[in-house]
Amino acid sequence: MRISILKVALPILAVIGVFMLPWTVTVVLAALSALYFPPTALFIGVLAEILYYPGTGLPTAALTGLIITLVALGVRWFAKNRILPA
Amino acid sequence: MSRPSFRRRRAVRSGLLSGSLPYVVLGAAVLAVFLGLRLLAPGALISFVSPLWQLGTAATSALDGGSDETLAAENAALAARNAELAAQVADLTNLLGTRTEPIPGIVASVMARPPVAPYDTLAIDQGREAGISKDDLVSGPGGTPIGEITDVDQYTARVTLYSTRGSVQSGWAGENRVPVELSGLGSGAFDATAARGTGLVAGDTVYLVQRGALPIGTVIAVDEDPSAPKATLYVRPYVNPFSITWVTVTPAP
Numbered sequence: 001m002r003i004s005i006l007k008v009a010l011p012i013l014a015v016i017g018v019f020m021l022p023w024t025v026t027v028v029l030a031a032l033s034a035l036y037f038p039p040t041a042l043f044i045g046v047l048a049e050i051l052y053y054p055g056t057g058l059p060t061a062a063l064t065g066l067i068i069t070l071v072a073l074g075v076r077w078f079a080k081n082r083i084l085p086a
Numbered sequence: 087m088s089r090p091s092f093r094r095r096r097a098v099r100s101g102l103l104s105g106s107l108p109y110v111v112l113g114a115a116v117l118a119v120f121l122g123l124r125l126l127a128p129g130a131l132i133s134f135v136s137p138l139w140q141l142g143t144a145a146t147s148a149l150d151g152g153s154d155e156t157l158a159a160e161n162a163a164l165a166a167r168n169a170e171l172a173a174q175v176a177d178l179t180n181l182l183g184t185r186t187e188p189i190p191g192i193v194a195s196v197m198a199r200p201p202v203a204p205y206d207t208l209a210i211d212q213g214r215e216a217g218i219s220k221d222d223l224v225s226g227p228g229g230t231p232i233g234e235i236t237d238v239d240q241y242t243a244r245v246t247l248y249s250t251r252g253s254v255q256s257g258w259a260g261e262n263r264v265p266v267e268l269s270g271l272g273s274g275a276f277d278a279t280a281a282r283g284t285g286l287v288a289g290d291t292v293y294l295v296q297r298g299a300l301p302i303g304t305v306i307a308v309d310e311d312p313s314a315p316k317a318t319l320y321v322r323p324y325v326n327p328f329s330i331t332w333v334t335v336t337p338a339p
Contacts, residue, residue, distance in 0.1 A: 019138040019198070021202065022202060039110055039113060048204055050123075051203070
């Protein structure tokens with residue numbers, strides 16, 4: 001039950017964080033929510049780019065989101081196949 | 087009795103994102119709407135999200151507000167300082183007259199700033215309606231230049247700070263106005279490069295070349311590598327973008 005609440009609350013908090021919380025907190029929230037649903041981190045990163053990208057330089061927020069998403073997918077794949085292979 | 091099977095089980099019963107397709111599509115649709123707004127009507131996007139930013143600013147202010155006693159003491163100190171400055175202005179007016187024309191400016195409140203924004207950008211609550219247009223100059227308290235307008239809508243605008251990583255500006259440093267190249271480091275910080283042996287030291291003022299020489303910060307350290315033709319200056323800006331609450335926008339020259 002608690003995990004279900006977290007599954008819903010973490011992505012919502014991460015989205016709110018893009019608008020209201022320091023970006024470091026938002027990264028942590030996005031990483032945690034990505035463990036339940038990996039594309040969340042990419043979504044948050046791209047949303048941050050759309051809102052704040054200044055027009056020059058590397059889109060670091062989207063790249064960070066992509067990396068977190070890939071790592072989360074890897075963790076989930078590892079957990080499903082090697083730790084919980086039922 | 088059934089014989090044990092050593093056949094390899096299917097590793098993945100279903101895809102890692104099975105059953106999540108509707109959420110992925112929904113997320114992509116939301117991003118597409120936001121991206122479309124950013125590309126086609128950047129100001130409209132700011133208008134759309136500004137209530138959330140204002141809510142965040144209000145919440146931060148409420149948390150950082152402090153007690154009534156602290157605010158009263160701060161108010162008294164500011165009133166005293168205000169009286170002192172008013173006396174100084176009166177003295178200078180008597181001395182110089184009132185020939186100086188005030189620079190027209192539009193005061194705007196800051197809705198979003200670092201560290202909420204991962205880049206050095208600000209969202210402000212004045213736009214085209216107030217006379218702001220793209221490339222207008224933005225200054226902080228004390229008239230310190232901090233950036234330029236990069237997106238503008240009817241009621242809001244986005245400011246890109248000079249300290250944005252990758253931004254390069256021309257400047258001067260020290261009493262002799264040594265030319266330097268100011269590079270943004272993010273989070274309001276700069277470094278600058280100047281020719282070696284120019285005599286720049288920590289404590290020198292750094293100016294931005296903009297309507298004359300406008301001070302933006304002080305040198306806190308000078309790094310001179312004997313094998314390098316240029317010296318690196320580390321600059322502490324006068325305006326902290328993390329706590330800026332209002333800015334003044336002036337038309338581009």
